[in-house]
Amino acid sequence: MILTVVILLVVLLALGLLFVPIQIFIDTDTGKYYAGLGGLAKASFESDEKELLRVRLKVLFYEHCFYPLTKPSKPTKSKKTKPKRRIKFRQMVRLLKSFEVKRFALDMDTGDYVVNAKMYPIFVFxxxxxxxxxxNFENHxxxxxxxxxxxxxxxxxxxxH
Incomplete structure (x- = not known):
């Protein structure tokens, strides 16, 4: 009885994780860059005084910061190479089509009034x-x-497929 309840809970948890939304958010105006897994995990990319990039990883109640652009201090051991599995072009296109763009906003200034004027009708369309x-013509x-x-x-x- 207890075993069936545990198995049922594990199966329900696995099914629940299949429907948790994955979100990728980029906002260059406020400086927010993150990828999240529906309240369970979130990786925020931030600027830092020491390094160019810092990643703040939050998983449930655990938070950890690390610098991905620094070299590891430990020497890496050579690993056995596995044959690479290639993803077909059609499969990659289907994967990209599975993503939904909820919001896309581009506010641009090239710095050249003539180029901005030529791009204006395209942007209106x-x-x-x-x-x-x-x-815009305000350098923003x-x-x-x-x-x-x-x-x-x-x-x-x-x-x-």
Whole structure:
């Protein structure tokens, strides 16, 4: 009886993890860059005084910061090489199509008035039909991207085809 309850809980937990949203968020105006797994885990990319990039990793109640651009102090041991598994181009396209772009906003200034004026009609067209595109003449650049997916949709791209 207890074994079936434990197995049932493990299966329900695994099924629940398949439907947890994966979010990738980039905002160049506020400096927020992170990838998250629906409240369970979050990796934030931040600037730091000591290094160029610091990654703050939060998993449930555990928080850890590390610097990915520094070399490890321990010498790495040689590992056995495994044959590389290539991902087909069609599979990669299906994987990219499984992601949803919830928000995309681009506010751009090239610094050249003539180029800005030439890009203005293109940005008006894109703003009307694709996403939020704006051209400005105030030397202000901004990009906001919010991309989401779920693990079951990623698995579905590899299993179905």
């Amino acid at each position: 894109l703003n009307q039909y694709v996403a939020s595109f704006h051209i 650049n901004r990009l906001v991207v919010d991309i989401r997916n779920r693990p079951y949709r990623i698995l579905k791209t590899f299993i179905n």
